[in-house]
Amino acid sequence: MKLVLATSNKGKVREIKALCEDFEVVPYSELIDEFEIVEDGDDFKENALIKARAVFKALNDKDVIVLADDSGISVDILGGEPGIYSARYAGADATDKDNLYKLIDALKTKGVESSPAHYTAAIAIVTKEGEYSVHGWMYGNAINRAIGEGGFGYDPMFVPLGYDKTLGELDDETKKSISHRAKALSLAKVILQTF
Template sequence: MKIVLATSNKGKIEEFKKLMPNDDVCAFETLIGKIDIEETGTTFKENAVIKAKAVYDKIADEKVVVISDDSGISVPLFNNEPGVYSARYAGKDATDCANNEKLISKLNAHNVTTTKAFYTACIAMVYKNEVYTVHGWMYGRVIDKCIGSKGFGYDPMFIPDGFEQTLGELDSEVKKALSHRSRALKLAKKVLDVIL
């Protein structure tokens, strides 16, 4: 099955390829070039659907499945920030480092070294012009420093429930088993098994 990912995030593309080793997975840019998709939604689901539909409409091929995910980290202490703004928390085109620094400064401003947090992933699938969505979550806590160089995004400052190490330190197979995206993708595969 040809799976087209509605993302240009290299970390997400690699993660999807590892999670879907038996499918022909490619980034949308390899088929239609770079397009700018404005994420105007206020929820992960809205943004995932916006991205998937935009790419599907450009490709205009009913034989492909376009998959998009919108995901991020939420910290209940900060009214669930950064939430849907996780990738641009420190501003448009912010680096992972800048986003992490902003979250660390927020922890410092509240005089806490760690607090509860959770990751959310919404996966949207568009096939034959129908839209399907699923969600996955991973719970844990954020800390006020970055530890480890594995993963991307907020991984070096997130410790999943039941662990003492950050996602930036954990082996990729361990992370794959617990990740919000893995959990959402397992549900997405069930949907794909029904619709394909």
């Protein structure tokens, strides 16, 4: 079954491919030209649905299944920032590193070494049958430095509950078993298997 991802984020594509081995996973940019999708929803679920709907419509193929993920980190001491703005926290053209170091600086400005934080992943699925969405969460602490080269995004500054290493230090198998995206995808797979 072909699953089209409404993302061109290489980190997300790699992670979703690894977690959905039963499906032929294809980023939409391999089928049509990339285009700008305005994510103006109020929460992760809304933004995931906006992306999935836009790609489903653009592909103009009723038999395709489009999956979109909207995810990010929310840090308690910062009032839940960056939240839905995680991917563009340091500006519209920010890199993962720009965002990471802006968040590290925000913690340093607050004068703390760490703060409780959590990752949220909302996954939307759009098909001719209808629209579906699921969520996954991972709790832990955001720290005011980057440790480890693994993962992407904010992984080097996030220590999951029950661990003493950042996601940037943990191996892929461990991350697959605890990540917010893995939890959301396991729920999404239940929906996908009904098609």
